[in-house]
Amino acid sequence: MVESSDRRDAIRALQGRLDEFDFSRLTNSRVHILRVFLELATREGYSSASMRTLAKELDIKAPSLYSHFPGGRDEMVSAALMWHHNGFYSAVLGALVDAETPDEAWDTIISVHVRRQLMMPEYDMIDLLIASDRHSGVLQDDVRTTLIQLHSLYSALFETTAREMGYSTGVEDAVAMIVSFLDGVSSWSRWDGSIETVDEIVVKATAVSRSILDVQARLEVSSR
Numbered sequence: 643m644v645e646s647s648d649r650r651d652a653i654r655a656l657q658g659r660l661d662e663f664d665f666s667r668l669t670n671s672r673v674h675i676l677r678v679f680l681e682l683a684t685r686e687g688y689s690s691a692s693m694r695t696l697a698k699e700l701d702i703k704a705p706s707l708y709s710h711f712p713g714g715r716d717e718m719v720s721a722a723l724m725w726h727h728n729g730f731y732s733a734v735l736g737a738l739v740d741a742e743t744p745d746e747a748w749d750t751i752i753s754v755h756v757r758r759q760l761m762m763p764e765y766d767m768i769d770l771l772i773a774s775d776r777h778s779g780v781l782q783d784d785v786r787t788t789l790i791q792l793h794s795l796y797s798a799l800f801e802t803t804a805r806e807m808g809y810s811t812g813v814e815d816a817v818a819m820i821v822s823f824l825d826g827v828s829s830w831s832r833w834d835g836s837i838e839t840v841d842e843i844v845v846k847a848t849a850v851s852r853s854i855l856d857v858q859a860r861l862e863v864s865s866r
Contacts, residue, residue: 684764
């Protein structure tokens with residue numbers, strides 16, 4: 643990929659933060675538990691995904707869960723969020739390897755975001771949990787700090803790509819709107835669940851994202 647130094651730095655910064663995660667204790671058993679936890683929380687609601695309910699779902703005794711996650715649900719939520727976000731951002735960075743132009747890089751980021759958001763329903767639950775944390779502080783402080791840092795680095799990648807595409811004004815506000823728009827794709831797309839329609843949704847999301855960049859740039863210029 644031929645990339646600007648700013649975008650290269652943004653990619654390196656995000657990758658460097660991901661490399662700091664220590665998943666050495668994330669055994670196959672722990673991963674299985676996290677998967678079931680996310681499925682249960684998505685299906686029944688976060689508040690219903692207690693250790694007791696999860697143990698029943700796994701067909702094991704509750705004390706067995708604590709042998710994997712001694713810190714209980716708080717530790718499990720933290721691990722699930724870190725695992726989830728590592729997978730998401732790693733998928734974006736992995737796909738960017740094949741992007742040769744700024745426009746291809748932009749389209750790639752949009753495509754990965756939309757596809758994962760649609761095809762992994764737990765993403766909506768996790769987004770809701772993070773949104774709830776802004777009001778009720780349900781997450782541990784270190785987890786909240788890490789998620790804020792990752793979101794900031796992801797936004798920076800968006801912003802540097804947009805600037806490389808030629809946008810110089812209103813970029814930060816536009817990116818904030820675009821990320822929120824992409825996070826809500828499950829709601830506005832009315833996806834029917836078929837693989838065939840995902841490409842159509844990606845095309846629509848890409849077009850709207852570029853329109854947001856255009857409109858925000860014009861608004862910034864007109865307000866001067």
